[in-house]
Amino acid sequence: MTNDIVNKIKLNALENKIPIIKDEGISFIISYIKQNNVKNILEIGSAVGYSAIEMALVDTDIKVVTIEKDEERYKEALNNIKNISLEEQIDLIYADALDVDIPGKFDLIFIDAAKAQYKKFFIKYSSNLKKSGVIITDNLKFHGFVENPELTNNRNTRQLARKIREFVCWLKEQELYETTILDIGDGLAVSKRK
Numbered sequence: 001m002t003n004d005i006v007n008k009i010k011l012n013a014l015e016n017k018i019p020i021i022k023d024e025g026i027s028f029i030i031s032y033i034k035q036n037n038v039k040n041i042l043e044i045g046s047a048v049g050y051s052a053i054e055m056a057l058v059d060t061d062i063k064v065v066t067i068e069k070d071e072e073r074y075k076e077a078l079n080n081i082k083n084i085s086l087e088e089q090i091d092l093i094y095a096d097a098l099d100v101d102i103p104g105k106f107d108l109i110f111i112d113a114a115k116a117q118y119k120k121f122f123i124k125y126s127s128n129l130k131k132s133g134v135i136i137t138d139n140l141k142f143h144g145f146v147e148n149p150e151l152t153n154n155r156n157t158r159q160l161a162r163k164i165r166e167f168v169c170w171l172k173e174q175e176l177y178e179t180t181i182l183d184i185g186d187g188l189a190v191s192k193r194k
Contacts, residue, residue, distance in 0.1 A: 005083055049066070053080065178193075
């Protein structure tokens with residue numbers, strides 16, 4: 001029953017071209033949560049709640065705080081979370097992640113929102129990370145445009161690909177973090193405190 005609802009959410013998002021994490025990406029995160037006994041998760045960018053739901057379903061002890069600034073997507077996420085009865089585990093916040101302050105410390109921070117703001121999100125929320133925590137960032141390949149900007153004639157897409165490239169370089173230079181870039185899904189960065 002639960003799997004049917006999750007699949008419906010996923011298919012609905014794909015049909016409506018709402019960006020959600022790729023299957024390989026969410027599989028990796030679910031494995032990471034299980035292996036590292038992750039209990040508290042902060043997600044930047046809920047979209048329709050798909051990844052928050054998948055993460056919360058790993059264990060009833062898991063709490064997810066997720067932020068979404070698009071009103072339509074926020075309402076859909078709220079609805080999806082209710083339909084799967086995860087209101088006790090998922091706290092959905094309607095706000096711009098750069099304008100809101102979230103209290104508490106998290107085992108895992110998952111960044112999957114406006115790609116041009118990745119560096120700002122990372123800097124802002126790194127203080128919410130537990131000492132042994134990890135920050136995972138999605139979409140670092142950006143459908144192949146990061147490695148091959150010539151694949152697009154769209155100026156905005158090229159600029160975004162450049163910003164993601166710059167973010168990856170910046171991540172690798174961070175002295176407090178050790179970052180591994182994984183060729184999983186649309187490209188994931190796993191940043192751990194040294």
